[in-house]
Amino acid sequence: MKYQALKGMMDILPDQVWKWQFVESVSRNIFNRFNFQEIRTPILESLPLFQRSIGEETDIVQKEMFQFKDRGDRDVVMRPEVTASVVRAFVEHQLKDGKLYYIGASFRAERPQAGRFRQFHQVGAELIGGKNPEDDVLLLKVLTALLAGLGLRRYQLKINSVGCQTTCRPEYRKVLKEYLKQKHAHLCENCQRRIETNIIRIFDCKVEGCQKAIEGAPRVLDHLCKPCEEHFAKVKELLDHEKDIPYQIEPRIVRGLDYYNRTVFEVSHDALGAQNAVGGGGRYDTLVGELGGSKDIGACGFACGMERLLMALDSEEGFKTEESAQRLRCGLIYLCVLGGNPELKTAARKIQGQLRGADFRVEELAAEDKPLKKHLEIANRLHALFVLILGEDEFREGTVSVKDMNSGTQEKIKLDAIETYLKGRLVSR
Numbered sequence: 284m285k286y287q288a289l290k291g292m293m294d295i296l297p298d299q300v301w302k303w304q305f306v307e308s309v310s311r312n313i314f315n316r317f318n319f320q321e322i323r324t325p326i327l328e329s330l331p332l333f334q335r336s337i338g339e340e341t342d343i344v345q346k347e348m349f350q351f352k353d354r355g356d357r358d359v360v361m362r363p364e365v366t367a368s369v370v371r372a373f374v375e376h377q378l379k380d381g382k383l384y385y386i387g388a389s390f391r392a393e394r395p396q397a398g399r400f401r402q403f404h405q406v407g408a409e410l411i412g413g414k415n416p417e418d419d420v421l422l423l424k425v426l427t428a429l430l431a432g433l434g435l436r437r438y439q440l441k442i443n444s445v446g447c448q449t450t451c452r453p454e455y456r457k458v459l460k461e462y463l464k465q466k467h468a469h470l471c472e473n474c475q476r477r478i479e480t481n482i483i484r485i486f487d488c489k490v491e492g493c494q495k496a497i498e499g500a501p502r503v504l505d506h507l508c509k510p511c512e513e514h515f516a517k518v519k520e521l522l523d524h525e526k527d528i529p530y531q532i533e534p535r536i537v538r539g540l541d542y543y544n545r546t547v548f549e550v551s552h553d554a555l556g557a558q559n560a561v562g563g564g565g566r567y568d569t570l571v572g573e574l575g576g577s578k579d580i581g582a583c584g585f586a587c588g589m590e591r592l593l594m595a596l597d598s599e600e601g602f603k604t605e606e607s608a609q610r611l612r613c614g615l616i617y618l619c620v621l622g623g624n625p626e627l628k629t630a631a632r633k634i635q636g637q638l639r640g641a642d643f644r645v646e647e648l649a650a651e652d653k654p655l656k657k658h659l660e661i662a663n664r665l666h667a668l669f670v671l672i673l674g675e676d677e678f679r680e681g682t683v684s685v686k687d688m689n690s691g692t693q694e695k696i697k698l699d700a701i702e703t704y705l706k707g708r709l710v711s712r
Contacts, residue, residue, distance in 0.1 A: 291393070291401030302593055303404075307386055309432045310406045314384040317425050319408055322383045324368035326390075330358035332367055335573060347391040349401075361390040366542075366567070366584050367574070369409045374576035381411030381582070386589075400590060407564070407586030414568050414581030416517035419546045420525065422564070426585050427528050430550065430561075435595055438561060441533035442522075442548040443504065444515040445483070448569060450508040452544075456482055458501045466496035486537045502534040514545055542567040546583065552591070554598030561595055562587030614709060617646045617662035621655060621674035631673050634683065634701065641702050662688060669705065 288294055295303060311321070330350050349361040362368055365385050373381060386406045393399055408425055410418050423440070430438055446452050463470070463478055463485065470478075471490040478485070486497060507515065522528055536549050547565030555561070564585025572578030618635055620627045631648055638645050646665060649658070655672065662670045672684040672693075683701055686693040687708075696704045 289401070293400060293402075302596075303589065306406065306433060306589055306592055306596075310384070310386060310429060313425065313429045313432050314408060316428070317382070317421075319382045319384040319425070320380060322369055322372060322385055323387065324362070324365065324372050324385070326362055326388065327359055328362050328368055328371070330360045332371055332574070333360060333363060347393055349390050349392055363391050364389055365405060365407060365586065366409060367570070369584075370411065370570050370574050370576075370582065373409075373411055374571060374574050378411075381409070381580075383411070384408040404589040405586045406589055406592075407562075407584060409582060409584035411571065411582040412580060414566075416514055416521060416546075418581075419518050419566060419583055420521040420528075422583050422585060423522065423528055423530075423548065424525065426550065426562070426564075426587075429587070431527070433592065433596060435552070435561075435592075435599060437554070437599060438550050438552045438595070440528065440530045440548060440550055441536055442518070442530050442546065443533055443536040444507060444511060444518075444545050445503055445537050445543055445547050445565075446507045446511045447544050451503070451506055451511050452483075455501070455503050455506040458506060459483070462500055463496070469493070469496040483537045486535045497535070503537070504532075504534050511545055518546055536563075542570045542573075544568055548585070550587070552595040552598075554595050555591055560588075561591045615644045615646060615665055615667040616669050616671060616705070617658070617665065617667035618648060618671045618673070619653070619655070619658040619662075620648065621672065623652055624675065624678070627673055627675070627678055630678060634671070634673070634698065637702065638705070641706075643702075643705060659686075669708070671701070 314321070330348075333348065348363050350358065351360075353359045365387060369383055369385060372378070373383070384407065386404070388402055388404050390402055392401060406429075408422065410422050412418075423442075427440065446455065459482055460478060463482070467475060467478070469492045470485070471488065471493055474485045474488050474490070474493050474496075483503075485493060486500075488494070504515075519532075522530055530548075533549070536547055537543075543565045545566045545568070547563070549563035550561045551559040552561045553559065562585055564583065566581065566583040568581035569578070571580040571582055616638060618631055618638075620631045628648065635645050635648060646662075646667065649661075653661075658672075659670060667688055670686040670688060672686065674684075677683050677695065680695070681698050682695040683698060684693055684695050685701075685704070
């Protein structure tokens with residue numbers, strides 16, 4: 284039997300892992316700058332958590348979740364998103380600090396396609412505690428700082444308001460329903476059903492007929508109550524004072540999950556085709572209360588798909604494929620011994636231990652003697668940045684030859700200065 288990864292779930296192989304580590308490292312750095320703390324929640328959660336938070340009429344809950352009975356006959360699910368898990372943890376553990384971020388996997392039983400997998404990974408942040416427009420803008424500052432830190436340039440940030448769940452949304456649903464009844468025949472089967480179950484979700488549909496049908500649809504922005512209108516106006520005012528956050532108003536962005544209210548936003552990228560969203564988020568002021576916490580606690584958050592970030596970065600040459608780029612990110616040092624003198628290997632092991640103790644990445648010494656050409660071939664295959672050569676001449680002189688695998692240059696360095704030399708070379712890059 285030939286074993287393979289399950290459909291829609293991919294292996295991340297060693298020659299690609301460095302890209303993921305780069306995104307994770309930049310993300311943690313950005314979140315730390317804004318004083319967000321990491322939280323890690325379980326992959327397996329109770330089914331009612333997502334039925335309550337996401338909404339029973341959403342596509343995710345109805346047909347995209349991996350759910351089953353556990354051995355205790357409880358309904359459990361592999362988390363389809365992380366926000367509900369973070370809020371559940373916030374309430375359960377009575378956390379005081381609501382500036383939280385996460386990096387991890389989620390699962391949806393969708394049809395796999397470009398940028399969409401059944402196991403996918405997200406990096407995101409939640410700001411739990413306030414209901415003011417300043418929090419919305421802070422979150423957008425974090426999001427755009429993350430994108431800039433990764434080196435993305437060709438993205439678009441689009442924002443909208445979907446109003447509140449008590450005044451704006453019910454009235455808007457009535458108006459939208461009347462409009463779409465006239466377009467019923469042009470809608471796909473899913474959207475015909477959504478008219479009765481989750482009508483706002485129609486705006487997320489990518490089917491061409493549905494896109495044409497909603498071209499003249501009423502805008503939710505035209506049906507906001509006074510408080511929601513004032514909230515969105517303040518968000519725009521604050522964003523206009525932020526020079527580094529270019530944005531567009533897009534009335535069709537609704538973020539179809541039930542928990543969203545007021546400000547919503549989406550980041551798209553031209554490299555991703557029809558499914559062009561890199562990430563998105565918005566405000567969800569009622570979720571904390573619905574999951575057992577205080578009804579006075581508001582919240583907002585965002586998530587970016589890591590697979591989509593990687594696709595976008597590849598398209599902008601954020602990850603160059605040249606050997607030199609991999610060497611720089613790898614930072615590996617290959618140490619080789621030339622000659623059969625056992626004292627050479629003893630000295631090499633001492634150098635190896637010294638460098639590892641100083642946090643350098645050092646490949647293990649070869650067990651067998653090899654000519655220099657063979658050592659260089661191996662070092663090249665491993666994407667080593669430097670090759671340290673210890674032969675009889677170097678041993679007598681108390682030096683080691685350092686070959687830069689990017690430039691091809693080579694020079695001798697005193698053994699007692701090798702650590703300082705390598706640190707200087709790595710920092711300069």
